Amino acid sequence: xxxxxxxxxxxxxxxxxxxxxxxxxxxxxxxxxxxxxxxxxxxxxxxxxxxxxxxxxxxxxxxxxxxxxxxxxxxxxxxxxxxxxxxxxxxxxxxxxxxxxxxxxxxxxxxxxxxxxxxxxxxxxxxxxxxxxxxxxxxxxxxxxxxxxxxxxxxxxxxxxxxxxxxxxxxxxxxxxxxxxxxxxxxxxxxxxxxxxxxxxxxxxxxxxxxxxxxxxxxxxxxxxxxxxxxxxxxxxxxxxxxxxxxxxxxxxxxxxxxxxxxxxxxxxxxxxxxxxxxxxxxxxxxxxxxxxxxxxxxxxxxxxxxxxxxxxxxxxxxxxxxxxxxxxxxxxxxxxxxxxxxxxxxxxxxxxxxxxxxxxxxxxxxxxxxxxxxxxxxxxxxxxxxxxxxxxxxxxxxxxxxxxxxxxxxxxxxxxxxxxxxxxxxxxxxxxxxxxxxxxxxxxxxxxxxxxxxxxxxxxxxxxxxxxxxxxxxxxxxxxxxxxxxxxxxxxxxxxxxxxxxxxxxxxxxxxxxxxxxxxxxxxxxxxxxxxxxxxxxxxxxxxxxxxxxxxxxxxxxxxxxxxxxxxxxxxxxxxxxxxxxxxxxxxxxxxxxxxxxxxxxxxxxxxxxxxx
Numbered sequence: 173x174x175x176x177x178x179x180x181x182x183x184x185x186x187x188x189x190x191x192x193x194x195x196x197x198x199x200x201x202x203x204x205x206x207x208x209x210x211x212x213x214x215x216x217x218x219x220x221x222x223x224x225x226x227x228x229x230x231x232x233x234x235x236x237x238x239x240x241x242x243x244x245x246x247x248x249x250x251x252x253x254x255x256x257x258x259x260x261x262x263x264x265x266x267x268x269x270x271x272x273x274x275x276x277x278x279x280x281x282x283x284x285x286x287x288x289x290x291x292x293x294x295x296x297x298x299x300x301x302x303x304x305x306x307x308x309x310x311x312x313x314x315x316x317x318x319x320x321x322x323x324x325x326x327x328x329x330x331x332x333x334x335x336x337x338x339x340x341x342x343x344x345x346x347x348x349x350x351x352x353x354x355x356x357x358x359x360x361x362x363x364x365x366x367x368x369x370x371x372x373x374x375x376x377x378x379x380x381x382x383x384x385x386x387x388x389x390x391x392x393x394x395x396x397x398x399x400x401x402x403x404x405x406x407x408x409x410x411x412x413x414x415x416x417x418x419x420x421x422x423x424x425x426x427x428x429x430x431x432x433x434x435x436x437x438x439x440x441x442x443x444x445x446x447x448x449x450x451x452x453x454x455x456x457x458x459x460x461x462x463x464x465x466x467x468x469x470x471x472x473x474x475x476x477x478x479x480x481x482x483x484x485x486x487x488x489x490x491x492x493x494x495x496x497x498x499x500x501x502x503x504x505x506x507x508x509x510x511x512x513x514x515x516x517x518x519x520x521x522x523x524x525x526x527x528x529x530x531x532x533x534x535x536x537x538x539x540x541x542x543x544x545x546x547x548x549x550x551x552x553x554x555x556x557x558x559x560x561x562x563x564x565x566x567x568x569x570x571x572x573x574x575x576x577x578x579x580x581x582x583x584x585x586x587x588x589x590x591x592x593x594x595x596x597x598x599x600x601x602x603x604x605x606x607x608x609x610x611x612x613x614x615x616x617x618x619x620x621x622x623x624x625x626x627x628x629x630x631x632x633x634x635x636x637x638x639x640x641x642x643x644x645x646x647x648x649x650x651x652x653x654x655x656x657x658x659x660x661x662x663x664x665x666x667x668x669x670x671x672x673x674x675x676x677x678x679x680x681x682x683x684x685x686x687x688x689x690x691x692x693x694x695x696x697x698x699x700x701x702x703x704x705x706x707x708x709x710x711x712x713x714x715x716x717x718x719x720x721x722x723x724x725x726x727x728x729x730x731x732x733x734x735x736x737x738x739x740x741x742x743x744x745x746x747x748x749x750x751x752x753x754x755x756x757x758x759x760x761x762x763x764x765x766x767x768x769x770x771x772x773x774x775x776x777x778x779x780x781x782x783x784x785x786x
Contacts, residue, residue, distance in 0.1 A: 182332035183382065186285045188248035192237045193387070194378050195252060199230045200388035201377025202370055209373075210491075210574040211399045213366040215312070215357040216263065216444045217459065219416070219484045220401055220491030222366035224570040225262025227393040229269060230374075232259020234391075245285040249276035249293075257455050258478070261567060262416065263444055264367030266457040267301050267313050270448035274300025287336055291324040306435050306445040311354025313367035319347035320375065334382040341379060348372045361402040392605040395573040401491045413442055413459040415481040415537070417466050421454045421474040429454050434473050441466050459484070464538035480564065481537045486520055490575050498577040499632040499641045502568060504560060504591050505535040506584035506767035507614075507621040508732050508778075510760040517629035520568055522560045524591065526766050529553035541763040545735035545774045554666045555770050559584075559591035565598035573607035578638035581611045582625040582645050584767060585693035588617070608638050612645040615693035618768045619730035619780035620654030626728075627782070651725075651783040653718070654689040656768055657701070657711045659736075659775025661685050686714070687772065695768070708743050708777070715779055716750035725783040726757045732764035734776035743777050757784060 183190065209223030236255035242248040253276040256269035277300070278293030279285055285293070298321040302308050323340035330336035351365040352358055358365060380386060423429045428451040435447040442460030449455050454473070460466055463481040470476050490500065502520045503509070514521060523534040526544060528551050533539035535557070539547070548555060565581070572579050581599065586592035592613045599609035612628070614621040628645035636644070661679060684707050688698035701710050719727055731747070733740025744761055764778050772778070 182334060184287060184332045186245055186290070186333065187283065188242040188244045191245050191248050191285065192242070194381055195233065195237060197381035197387050198374035198377040199234050200390045201380070202230055202373050203227055203390040203393045204388060205370070205373045206393035206570075207395055207574045208399060209366045209370050210571070212361070212363040212369070212402045213491075214361045214363060214402050215355055215365060217416075217484055217488070218357075218402075218491065219487035220575060221262060221482075221487060221571045222264050222370065224393065224567070224574060225265040226268060226367065226370040228261045228567060228570060229256055229259050229265030231392070232256060233272070244283045246276070246279045246282045249279050252276065254453075257449055257453060258420065260448065260455045260457070261418070263446055263457055264313055264370060266418075266446040266448045266455055267304060267317075267367065268371070269455060270304040270446070271297040271301040271317060273448065273450065274298070287330060287333065288328055290333075290336075291321075291328045294324050295321045297321075300448075304435075304446050304448040306439045306447075309355065311351045311358060311368075312365050313371050315351055315354070315365075316344055316347050316368045316371050320344050320371075334379070337375070337379045337382055341375065344372060344375060363402050392601070393570060393573075395606045401575070414461050414483060414485055415459070415463050416457070416484050416487075417442070417460050417463040417481045418455065418457050418478070419467055419470055419476050419480070420478040421449075421456065421470050421476055423452050423474045427474065428452070429473050434470070437469050437472070438466070441469060463534065467538055479532070479534055479538065480567075481523070481534055482568075483521070486514070486518070487571065489515075489518055490520070490572060496635045497633055498635065499638050500572050500576040500579055501625060501629040501632050501641070502565075502572070502579060502581040503621065503625040504583050504595070505537075505765060506589065506591060506617055507582070507625050508618045508730070508762050508765050508767070509622045509625065510730060510762040513622070513626055513629075513760070517626065517633055519625060519629050520572065522564050522568055522595075524560055524767070525558045527556045527558065535766050539766075541765045541769070542735065544766050544769060548663075548769070549774060554663075555766065557589075557766055557770055559589050559594050562594045562597040562601075565595045566601055569598055569602040569607075569609050570605075573602055573605070573609075576607075578608035579610070580628055580632065580638065580641045580645060581609065582614050582621065582628050583611060584617055584621055585615050585689070585695065586613045587615075587693035588695055589767075610638065610642045612642065612649070613693060614645075614652075615649045615691065616652055616654050616689050616780065617695055618654060618656075618764055618778055619732045619762065620652050620689055621767075622730055622762075623652050623728060623780050623782040624649045647785075648782065650691070651785075652780060653782075654695075654778065654780045655698070655711075655715050655718075656687040656772055656776050656778040657707070658685045658687065658772050659734075660773055663771055663773030684711070686711070687768070695771075708739060709746050711777065712743055712746035712750050715747055715781065719751060719781045719783075720755065721783065723783060725785075727751070727755055728757055728782040728784060729759040730762060730780050731759065732762045732778040734764045734769050734772055734778075735774045736777070739775070740777055743779070747779065
């Protein structure tokens, strides 16, 4: 139900339909405050994403509420809690999910929820939330959750819900203001806790609905203000972890998850540990340096799903970027950026998935390029890659939309991956919420995609507009070409890039197959070199003959290798020697990841050439 509904009489019981309206009112109010919550987020890490994480967690709840009417209050809360657990993002999102789980358990078997039952359910929710943390801290969302539960208990004789909330909110607001002095990080920044404020905003939206029957108009996170990010104190040593890591653990059939043991186990792997959920399904949130170690530990308790790991160092850089930069650039892990490029230019990455049989990894996060080739060499299951889901793109777009005017996403060629389409779907959602998000098909992969991404990021860093950055990326892809020489053809045949009959001929002729990109974004066999004698030198001459295209253009190059660094460096030297003196403006060197690696296999040497304008 949308728009405005005027309450016909005071409410002293909530059925499922009314409870859904109450939750919607709170969620819409939170959406209106997304930007502000991000800007005051300094604890536990000043990465500016609390508003986004809470909004995305409750957006999952909103989707569950909108799925179909549920007149039973207890069943409605159970549905909301399950959706929150699946969609939980960040520290505050995981705590919110656990609060809703406790609320649902406390209201179980109640088709209609009277005030006394509601008060008891909120008390259960606050207790559940505190139990989810390995090290609960006052001055956070936990403080206002407890204050709300205590205030409700003190006012449970109220005649109706509007009166109950009105009387409770004065104590809740005071508890929120008190967080300003309870943690050193908040005192130094002069702000209240962002997660605590987020929960209070939810309650304010609920109170408004109870008083007036009105819902806010915001149905998605709002990105509107130009508020400055709060100045954060230096990060404590025990919080200086790189990745905000999350996953879902589902119990094996007939088994249960021991939540306390899981929480204690996670405590050995990092900080800011939140384990929410039930004996059937649990959500893990942790700050750590080794996401794969977290996923392995979690696997000891059940089936691991929904892995994600956000780079908090990149996020902190985004929250404090220089205001002259209006546009930020995002790419996917198919883009084999040189190590320093992402950090130097503030490029954010969304990880694809790598699957070896039934085991999945986050590309370049829980599995490095080196680990990928080690696994490729020993695992009889040929790997598959899958694009990031739209939700992964949406999460990073939502976060960046609070800190930049617009976003340009440069992605893997749409001819061979659904990554571009996933990015487009997410961009459409976020663009509708008030920030421009443009998606560019790089028509390339690996180091070619990286060169297009770098061109866009350099334009963004120079303060160019959204339209100008989009134009730079779109034009740069027409001047970028990628070539890869395979050491063996077997992987390309398995991956479908080389027909089986061509593979047989190549093995018979001892042909070194060359994959290349074409102007329409296809990646396929585009030539070959017979015999292994001086093959690297011949490949260098092959690329050099095609690099300039008969023009006087300067060139940018990136050379990559698949687990053969010495061969890659030798090729780089030979290629530079084969090109006309002074034609190369820059030549970088990097590891080649899984996007081409699943088809090329170990020993592949890859190079991208970009002709520069003018």
